[in-house]
Amino acid sequence: xxxxxEDLFRLVQKPGRYTGGEVNSVVKDKGKVNxxxxxxxxxxxxxxxxxxxxxxLYGLYNREPDIWCERVFMPDTDxxxxxxxxxxxxxxxxSREPIDRFxxxxxxxxxxxxxxxxxxxxxxxxxxxxxxxxxxxxxxxIAGGPCVSNPEPIADFFDLFVLGEGEDASLELxxxxxxxKAGGYDKEEFLRDAARIEGVYVPSFYNVSYKDDGTIASIxxxxxxxxxxxxxIVEDLDSAYYPDRFVVPFIDIVHDRAMSEVFRGCIRGxxxxxxxxxxxxxxxxxxxxxxxxxxxxxxxxxYEEFSLSSLSTSDYSRIEExxxxxxxxxxERQTNISLPSLRVDGFSEELAARLNILRRSGLTFAPExxxxxxxxAINKNLSEDEIxxxxxxxxxxxxxxxxxxxxxxxxxxxxxxxxxxADLSQKIxxxxxxxxxxxxxxxxxxxxxxxxxxxxxFTPFQWEPQDTMTELEEKQRHLRDLIKTRKITLRCxxxxxxxxxxxxxxxDRRLCAILEEVFRRGGRRDAWSEHxxxxxxxxxxxxxxxxxxxxxxxxxxxxxxxxxxxxxxxxTKKYLIRENQLAHQSRTTPNCRISCSGCGAAVWGKGVCxx
Amino acid sequence: MRAVRIRFKKIENAKYISHLDLxxxxxxxxxxxxxxxxxxxxxxxxxYITFASPLSLGFESLxxxxxIRLVEDMPMDELVRRLNSVLPAGLEVIKAGEPxxxxxxxxxxxYRIAFQNxxxxxxxxxxxxxxxxxxxxxxxxxxxxxxxxxxLKPALKNAAVRVDDRSVVIEVVLPCGGKDTISPNxxxxxxxxxxxxxxxxEQKLFCNIVRVNLLNGEGVPxx
Ligand code: SF4
Numbered sequence: 001x002x003x004x005x006e007d008l009f010r011l012v013q014k015p016g017r018y019t020g021g022e023v024n025s026v027v028k029d030k031g032k033v034n035x036x037x038x039x040x041x042x043x044x045x046x047x048x049x050x051x052x053x054x055x056x057l058y059g060l061y062n063r064e065p066d067i068w069c070e071r072v073f074m075p076d077t078d079x080x081x082x083x084x085x086x087x088x089x090x091x092x093x094x095s096r097e098p099i100d101r102f103x104x105x106x107x108x109x110x111x112x113x114x115x116x117x118x119x120x121x122x123x124x125x126x127x128x129x130x131x132x133x134x135x136x137x138x139x140x141x142i143a144g145g146p147c148v149s150n151p152e153p154i155a156d157f158f159d160l161f162v163l164g165e166g167e168d169a170s171l172e173l174x175x176x177x178x179x180x181k182a183g184g185y186d187k188e189e190f191l192r193d194a195a196r197i198e199g200v201y202v203p204s205f206y207n208v209s210y211k212d213d214g215t216i217a218s219i220x221x222x223x224x225x226x227x228x229x230x231x232x233i234v235e236d237l238d239s240a241y242y243p244d245r246f247v248v249p250f251i252d253i254v255h256d257r258a259m260s261e262v263f264r265g266c267i268r269g270x271x272x273x274x275x276x277x278x279x280x281x282x283x284x285x286x287x288x289x290x291x292x293x294x295x296x297x298x299x300x301x302x303y304e305e306f307s308l309s310s311l312s313t314s315d316y317s318r319i320e321e322x323x324x325x326x327x328x329x330x331x332e333r334q335t336n337i338s339l340p341s342l343r344v345d346g347f348s349e350e351l352a353a354r355l356n357i358l359r360r361s362g363l364t365f366a367p368e369x370x371x372x373x374x375x376x377a378i379n380k381n382l383s384e385d386e387i388x389x390x391x392x393x394x395x396x397x398x399x400x401x402x403x404x405x406x407x408x409x410x411x412x413x414x415x416x417x418x419x420x421x422a423d424l425s426q427k428i429x430x431x432x433x434x435x436x437x438x439x440x441x442x443x444x445x446x447x448x449x450x451x452x453x454x455x456x457x458f459t460p461f462q463w464e465p466q467d468t469m470t471e472l473e474e475k476q477r478h479l480r481d482l483i484k485t486r487k488i489t490l491r492c493x494x495x496x497x498x499x500x501x502x503x504x505x506x507x508d509r510r511l512c513a514i515l516e517e518v519f520r521r522g523g524r525r526d527a528w529s530e531h532x533x534x535x536x537x538x539x540x541x542x543x544x545x546x547x548x549x550x551x552x553x554x555x556x557x558x559x560x561x562x563x564x565x566x567x568x569x570x571x572t573k574k575y576l577i578r579e580n581q582l583a584h585q586s587r588t589t590p591n592c593r594i595s596c597s598g599c600g601a602a603v604w605g606k607g608v609c610x611x
Numbered sequence: 612m613r614a615v616r617i618r619f620k621k622i623e624n625a626k627y628i629s630h631l632d633l634x635x636x637x638x639x640x641x642x643x644x645x646x647x648x649x650x651x652x653x654x655x656x657x658x659y660i661t662f663a664s665p666l667s668l669g670f671e672s673l674x675x676x677x678x679i680r681l682v683e684d685m686p687m688d689e690l691v692r693r694l695n696s697v698l699p700a701g702l703e704v705i706k707a708g709e710p711x712x713x714x715x716x717x718x719x720x721x722y723r724i725a726f727q728n729x730x731x732x733x734x735x736x737x738x739x740x741x742x743x744x745x746x747x748x749x750x751x752x753x754x755x756x757x758x759x760x761x762x763l764k765p766a767l768k769n770a771a772v773r774v775d776d777r778s779v780v781i782e783v784v785l786p787c788g789g790k791d792t793i794s795p796n797x798x799x800x801x802x803x804x805x806x807x808x809x810x811x812x813e814q815k816l817f818c819n820i821v822r823v824n825l826l827n828g829e830g831v832p833x834x
Contacts, residue, residue, distance in 0.1 A: 250636055252631075252635075
């Protein structure tokens, strides 16, 4: 006797992850739609539902009367077991129908560790994993998201990728799909036409050959595919689609609030940060547009909180003007404005008080590196002086805890730089006790979080060797030894996950076989620490004769063909080489607003490049 | 400021909304409806919403009750209409008005439990046999976490049992509120265990539980 899907809801933890029926979720008459689209997020509902990009595309696609876009998330282990036991295939939340009957399955690739979850979801949907094994009778399987800047390790599983911001390209793709569907859909023919759409990358149309030393000899396009595929951007955010409603989940999710996007891109160019390069150029929305969109979202969702979202919200050029507008109605409606990734020093005291900035988010700094020398090398523009001054202010205002974010394993880093993390943390502790206005009778807590650096494509560090696990562990031990006081709480990330990310981030197509092998050996949820097993990966690589060090720990030459060289994100290699050289001289580069450093993103002639 | 008691159904898909999640869901619905809700004073202001009696995840109900306070008065039928236009499917306001009783007065709840035959042999006969036993023992978890034996027989004495082709339906009033609360889940798992014992299986017996009424100590419906 097997159970039906509805029965499973009674047997699993948090059925609200699977039942649908949330306010603002979209249910259409399936007899009246032409394209069924499954938007897959390869992680739990709580994580995927917090993601702004998915909300934008869900609204955009469903605005098309003949498209029904449904949400699909990775089921938790209990649900997956029951689904497999009862022969229930992966389904769209809205219709509860299996997605193997849909027209298009689209994944968003946000982090490398989600790749095994992608394979698991394809498998749960009952689809063959490899693109070449799926003929025209199967749904088209596509992906977008930041990892698509180097999709090679997962390229063989997808029919096509959409590079950059997906809004316009996916609508063009749907238009093409309509035509092909009307004339009898043939996958190969469709892909040939799709490859002509700017931003669409069809991996099977590129032959990759390798040299004896394992590096790439050539990447050759065929079937009329372009030699370089350029990412897409939304040129004008003011007129671009933005949802006026979000699906309001029943269960608690990671970011359970409305979100207003204030700009895309980042002016700063921190050399370790991929987002700072692949989303260039900075394009802002006007305060009036953000204000109207925020208001509509809050009214249609009932959310009691909304956040201003971007890579670095205090860099918004009209932040005070915007906040004045927003506070005008938000205070009266008991609606909180949350400002993630905020530079506390960027505000007038009055505004800071009204926003209750400190009370809300606590005091958080991301110096990333412990010494000024290394902060210059990574182009992180935050001085010790600024940090200490702000901390001083916060302590005077009654604050007793500070959070600091650092990385180890950065290029050019020495043990002295690592020690700098302990020094800076200690200086903040001292700053508290030297402060005559400090809260009496209380201690200070400085919480220090240390991540491991992973070199990423399209950054100035794309050629750099990543520290090995032993080196990272050594540096962590060194740091731990240097921290003498219990007022500092040190939390170090697990070097094992970063090491694997390091392999996948700059990997090539030969890793597809590894991914499949790890999946076959039970790898399903590597992004969830309790399910992550580095050993499974190392064993699979060993058995298939792949050396992880080749991908992660090797210095590449500037002239080496990189696996993502046929993809174009605007920033030029020439610029990235220059930035890499400056890093090795510990020299900084000014941000886009101070002066343009000619990164290449000006080809679009939009945003900050034209200011 | 005016206190308002809102009576609503929680059925179908909405039965999967946990009690904790319901608070948030209702607070947001009230905001969407533009109802002038009163917020608690103080450091961490939040909307004042309280529920009379929490409902377990997976139960449907025709008699849920929630109290809010309004900062400005408004016609009750308009409040009902506005809320219903923004609530998710499965949550439906029946009426709103002045609270009469205190939620503390709730002493019993009436349930309708429908068992679907999910493949047990002699399903109906066995349920009948089970219900006709002299005593029906079940293990109940106390607040402290220990297990305690309770006899369900007294509560089942007045239960109405209906059997049709496809299901067995039991209508029963159980103590609700305070430490004597008996969850209908206790009865269901006792029946499930009995059926498995009889047929030598380890199957799950699915049942649909609907709370149909809340009652005070005298058996008067909660108002
Ligand atoms: S072209 Fe200049 S202004 Fe434009 S993103 Fe690049 S560095 Fe910034």
